[in-house]
């Protein structure tokens with residue numbers, strides 16, 4: 031009788047002759063005691079065995095990649111980083127506003143960056159402050175650092 035067993039150490043799915051006492055894992059070399067191994071599928075047909083190994087491997091891989099006990103994380107799509115030329119054009123846009131008004135307020139920066147959400151805007155502003163692009167002249171009033 032042939033069967034599908036899984037290596038207890040590295041989880042490699044493999045076909046084995048269930049009559050043999052031990053098999054050696056092809057991936058990690060662990061000696062697997064066939065009698066004690068959990069048999070996922072058994073058959074007399076080597077062809078069926080090969081197919082079962084393939085299917086169970088796929089299932090295992092799925093289980094490892096998607097452990098059911100852990101809540102799935104929401105995948106956050108990263109926004110592409112601003113290209114340097116965008117940074118220059120943002121700076122230029124802010125510069126024009128600053129020349130006209132003397133200072134920049136949050137809304138001006140939001141407009142130049144095309145950010146509508148307040149949290150996102152504040153994050154962007156603090157990044158610009160840290161990067162030395164902006165400085166805060168008074169509460170919610172900023173100037174470009176030249």
Ligand SMILES: [Zn+2]
Nearest residue numbers: 037040055058
């Ligand atoms: Zn192994």
